[in-house]
Amino acid sequence: MxxxxxxxxxxxxxxxxxxxxxxxxxxxxxxxxxxxxxxxxxxxxxxxxxxxxxxxxxxxxxxxxxxxxxxxxxxxxxxxxxxxxxxxxxxxxxxxxxxxxxxxxxxxxxxxxxxxxxxxxxxxxxxxxxxxxxxxxxxxxxxxVDYVHFSPHHFKCPIDLPSGKPIIGYSGAIAPWVDWKLLSVAIQENPGLNFVFIGALFQLKKFPLKYENVFYLGLKNYHELPSYLHHFNIGLIPFLQTEMTKGCNPIKLYEYYAAGIQVLGTPLPELLTIPNINLENNPHLFSLRLRYLLEGKDFSKAERMAYAHANxxxxxxxxxxxxxxxxxxxxxxxx
CATH class of the missing domain: 3.40.50.2000 (Glycogen Phosphorylase B;)
Incomplete structure (x- = not known):
């Protein structure tokens, strides 16, 4: 060998x-x-x-x-x-x-x-x-994705996750290619939601957002990560559309799908063909889509998880x- x-x-x-x-x-x-x-x-x-x-x-x-x-x-x-x-x-x-x-x-x-x-x-x-x-x-x-690692089991809620409101979550690098302006609009327009960010700082000296309903939890051990994702109501992929991100095939997409959660992202080329994903690049429409997803019924969980399993x-x-x-x-x- x-x-x-x-x-x-x-x-x-x-x-x-x-x-x-x-x-x-x-x-x-x-x-x-x-x-x-x-x-x-x-x-x-x-x-x-x-x-x-x-x-x-x-x-x-x-x-x-x-x-x-x-x-x-x-x-x-x-x-x-x-x-x-x-x-x-x-x-x-x-x-x-x-x-x-x-x-x-x-x-x-x-x-x-x-x-x-x-x-x-x-x-x-x-x-x-x-x-x-x-x-x-x-x-x-x-x-x-490691489907077995992220697919549903009984996970206790981590003690550092906020409670009392639906959780809109992001897992990945806290980096310049994230659309922080778009997120700022969505966060301010949705005070009834908690926004949770997990990941290491990359080419940034500090976390960019400061709002009462924003929680930066830092980098989590890979083995702990599923317990956080399973308590997200929606997973985010809010990337800027740049020459660099046009080649980005986000790992978090597959991890969110394996965990069974709905996903809202910006329309990156690599996301356009993903089944059952939600994409918006206008900050106000992005914000509106968050509320729409939370209020509606989720009929595509099984299809999302099957997609993750196949990948x-x-x-x-x-x-x-x-x-x-x-x-x-x-x-x-x-x-």
Whole structure:
């Protein structure tokens, strides 16, 4: 079985995202995964998540004996320049954001990625459109969800959630691409609702909103997250429509759907084809749609959950592994 190495990019336990989900599934299917954890470790060493998934904390994955072929899995564009340090048999770039606006610094690395990556995965259609015109081995694999983790169980209400009013919730990065002006209008026009925000600050020094019915609860452990989502009446995806967000395939969409809650977002390209979603970009109509959803009956919960189930990370990982093995075989046959 191959060994997949992930250079230091994001801490394993910080906002459990696409890399952790996919690499966890790869390891569960028998691939050896060496995840170089990001952080300052007083005692460098190896933390074993499972027999096939090791966190390299303060040490290089190259110091750990492992079988070949060796696959280098990249999500940070600048890491394409680290190839010589790993001597990989296959280089994979997993493209998850447009190199625009907040991520404009990524673009200078794209020519090298196109030259040196053996295989490219893309999380959205716009990112796929860019790479598929420039590289022969590109696959569209959107984000997904750990359905079992988020689907309904009996969850106690977390003690830091506000009570007494319906909860309009947001889970994800507290970042500049959120439409804070739109939210400000919706919050002021709905004093009878509580607005709850969960997630880490990203490129912001402080939480941007201050209203009596707004509650910023900070970053929550991935294992605690479903207990919060199951007490949301509506989940929000209120992103600005920019060059960067046109390539955004929000993980929170799948997590909200797995939890069975209704979703209100802004009309991002990646959300336009999602069944049973609600989209508005006018702040006052957004505010009005919130009240409409709360007052009406929810007839599409089962369809939303079925959609989430069909988009589980396990399906994504299986599809990617097929492409990886095919590309490895192709490279071996060409030698």
């Amino acid at each position: 191959p060994t997949i190495i992930y250079p230091p990019s994001i801490p394993w336990s910080w906002m459990f995202q696409r890399p952790q989900q996919l690499l966890g599934h790869f390891s569960a299917s028998g691939q050896k995964v060496l995840y170089e954890d990001l952080g300052n470790f007083l005692q460098p060493g190896i933390r074993s998540i499972s027999p096939t998934l090791l966190l390299c904390q303060g040490i290089s994955a190259m110091t750990i004996p492992h079988p070949r072929p060796r696959i280098l899995w990249l999500t940070v564009p600048s890491h394409i320049n680290l190839i010589h340090s790993y001597s990989p048999d296959l280089v994979i770039y997993d493209a998850v954001d447009e190199p625009k606006d907040e991520f404009a610094s990524w673009l200078p690395y794209y020519p090298t990625i196109l030259e040196k990556a053996d295989l490219i995965f893309c999380s959205s259609q716009s990112i796929h459109d860019y790479f598929s015109k420039r590289h022969p081995h590109v696959h569209l694999v959107p984000n997904g 589980d990370w396990g399906e994504r990982a299986g599809r990617m592994l097929q492409a990886i093995f095919s590309r490895l075989l192709e490279k071996n046959n060409s030698v």
